[in-house]
């Protein structure tokens with residue numbers, strides 16, 4: 001058998017249902033948190049993109065809590081770790097920040113293809129649509145980016161402020177804020193071009209958009225949201241860090257949660273940067289945006305491997 | 312994330328161990344924990360990591376490492392060999408059909424870069440003298456067709472469009488392209504989750520209708536552990552012929568590529584290195600191996616340096632930069648050179664373990680002001696200190712800071728950056744020798760010689 005075949009065969013083993021294994025392990029007489037159990041937990045966290053440091057932090061917390069609470073059954077161990085993980089995601093306010101006076105401004109940022117434009121449309125629909133919201137197409141770079149937003153605007157019935165491809169995105173942002181005010185809109189939502197967080201020039205452009213919005217509005221944009229793809233791995237932390245450094249973020253939107261990715265990098269992000277997750281995207285339709293629910297999120301993480309079938 | 316390189320960590324691990332005399336297999340295990348960490352941090356799927364470690368261990372406990380005077384280097388070599396072997400030797404290009412047109416289908420998750428890659432491939436093929444056509448097969452995402460149309464116009468190739476059933480649109484597009492004399496037809500498709508069985512079924516029907524010669528999975532380099540499941544499902548359902556890894560221009564280490572390779576066994580044919588249509592490159596397994604290990608894209612950096620420096624500068628620098636006598640003065644000179652090599656952020660991304668804008672190199676903005684400060688600090692050092700920075704202790708640092716009107720932290724940072732650069736140069740010297748195969752050449756000298 002070739003090396004590849006062997007490797008593939010190994011990997012093709014169906015996901016082993018680690019929660020059920022874990023239950024067996026605890027039920028099988030060990031009845032406490034030993035190193036082997038922690039190793040199993042670590043693997044499952046790694047598989048959810050929590051990352052090595054993130055997993056260590058969570059397991060340290062588990063050890064500490066277990067020393068006090070002394071869980072004696074598998075269910076108790078599991079509910080303890082769930083609680084710890086839920087608590088960490090629940091620490092910060094997740095409600096939409098209400099502007100002191102209209103229009104409120106929402107600035108969406110993120111890397112390429114993470115779901116900014118779709119999220120802008122979803123938010124526009126949820127915040128009242130026609131007569132309440134205006135969209136600003138500040139992605140003047142990607143081919144047909146403003147057409148994409150305009151098409152959404154058309155479907156929802158909201159106006160989209162746009163300019164020629166290649167024009168200054170900060171100017172579009174400025175115009176959008178002005179238009180929102182002139183037309184008495186409650187919200188202006190600014191879609192921006194995707195950019196990898198390491199491209200300093202593009203990050204400077206973002207900084208300028210942020211500055212110009214502040215000038216037009218008399219205060220910084222009310223929400224500055226990083227749109228993060230749930231399938232992202234450890235790079236998610238670098239994204240959060242560098243975007244946060246460029247434009248101080250007010251929170252995150254995690255998209256593509258309808259897939260099987262579990263977005264585990266969120267624990268590293270919230271631990272280090274203390275940013276709340278405000279919404280999750282669960283599909284490509286306008287209605288597929290939900291307020292973030294830490295409990296459900298953690299449940300999904302722990303349920304992703306067939307453990308639901310386990311009694 | 313602190314500046315941590317696998318090499319350094321391994322050296323550290325072995326240093327801890329070697330105090331006890333002869334290395335044992337258990338010692339190797341200890342060191343392999345560092346390898347595991349590096350692979351996991353790079354997003355290689357943990358199942359793939361497990362498997363790789365087993366193989367690496369089998370080789371590492373062999374004589375070569377245990378008896379070696381430089382066990383860290385030996386382990387690194389084994390790890391890199393294994394990774395490079397997994398990623399395939401030769402660059403695999405497009406397999407053209409014996410009877411044109413060659414039909415290429417692009418598929419993948421939402422937002423991974425399919426449409427952009429289709430246009431990039433068209434651009435590349437056109438430059439090679441072929442007559443590629445594009446087919447806009449994404450009828451779901453708003454303005455996806457417009458996007459491809461705009462890109463096709465930039466490239467200067469025809470784009471075939473249609474409405475209704477995506478399978479029909481793809482089939483008719485391929486037909487129309489063939490009629491119009493295309494020798495390659497690139498079919499863009501809508502993004503889809505691998506667990507969306509209806510959409511996957513549609514993709515299979517598209518494939519069955521157009522009978523593509525190449526089915527490429529377009530994968531985002533930032534993807535995490537899911538890369539394995541994504542690649543596996545697409546492979547099972549679509550019988551892929553290859554992979555394209557996009558968005559490698561950032562600081563993602565790209566372990567997803569390894570996961571995808573591991574479950575599909577298909578070659579990575581191209582990598583996306585930016586948003587513009589010309590930013591697509593052939594895949595280099597050795598570079599990817601270094602990158603995944605956090606050792607930086609040293610070879611790309613060397614190429615960039617070669618392209619940017621003129622011969623004379625390069626010679627001069629090469630002469631002065633020798634592992635043993637690379638001094639702080641050379642460092643200053645090098646900073647001046649780096650400024651000429653292009654956008655600094657792009658360069659910094661290629662440096663080992665240094666995500667640009669993060670970590671310790673963040674302060675290294677090579678602008679005039681920073682250069683002046685570095686200059687001032689170096690000038691406040693004694694000649695002895697410049698040659699032997701190790702001797703610069705706390706009180707010397709305070710003196711240098713005072714003398715140059717800077718803070719002790721600035722001096723600390725400078726010394727750290729200097730050390731990093733020195734380590735990098737050492738690596739470049741090794742990489743250069745290995746790749747170009749020049750015997751007896753040293754450091755950058757061998758690299759720059761004989762090039763225009």
Ligand SMILES: Nc1nc2c(ncn2[C@@H]2O[C@H](COP(=O)(O)OP(=O)(O)O)[C@@H](O)[C@H]2O)c(=O)[nH]1
Pocket residue numbers: 110111112113114115116117118119194227255256257258259280281282283284288421422452502504
């Ligand atoms: N399945 C799924 N797809 C999404 C979600 N959000 C966005 N997308 C898709 O991801 C792709 C990229 O989205 P887009 O909004 O254009 O990303 P942008 O480049 O950040 O503006 C599109 O195909 C969207 O339909 C989500 O929550 N779930």
Ligand SMILES: Nc1nc2c(ncn2[C@@H]2O[C@H](COP(=O)(O)OP(=O)(O)O)[C@@H](O)[C@H]2O)c(=O)[nH]1
Pocket residue numbers: 112113142194196419420421422423424425426427428502529557558559560582583584585586590
């Ligand atoms: N930085 C960078 N961006 C890329 C690359 N390839 C694609 N993109 C960007 O990723 C986003 C999604 O690309 P697109 O082709 O629309 O993805 P699709 O939904 O799979 O068709 C766009 O903003 C592209 O400009 C790449 O190699 N580097």
Ligand SMILES: [Mg+2]
Pocket residue numbers: 116117118139145191192193194
């Ligand atoms: Mg967009």
Ligand SMILES: [Mg+2]
Pocket residue numbers: 425426427449452455499500501502
């Ligand atoms: Mg597309």
